[in-house]
Amino acid sequence: MINVNLNRKGFTLLEVLVSLVLLAIILIGSLLALNLVQRLTLKNILRDEALAIGQRVLKGEESPGSFEVRVRNFNVSYNVTLETCSTNSSDLLTSLNLTCKKVRVSWNDPYGEGHELEINSFR
Secondary structure, eight states: OOOOOOOOOSOOHHHHHHHHHHHHHHHHHHHHHHHHHHHHHHHHHHHHHHHHHHHHHHHTSSOSEEEEEEETTEEEEEEEEEEEOOGGGHHHHHHTTOOEEEEEEEEEOTTSOEEEEEEEEEO
């Protein structure tokens, strides 16, 4: 009779497959989280650019209209309007010798979502 000593130390095929499935789930979750962070970062950069454009229009350095800006290899079109504020607060503003101006900046991000930023200035 032959005495065969089977080495039972090691992984079975089922254990390897379960490990691979768990690893795949973790990697997919990490990629989805990374994609979400990238989208949110791009939205914040686009909002900061809209704020800078709106401030330049308020200061009179730029005139209202359409601005084409390249941000992270995306061309983004910003539409800027300048108007006076509503008459609800005009009595208080005139007594303080202030005028109110409102800048509205709107744009679409590369993912197709529309955004709008409104800046009010009292001078």
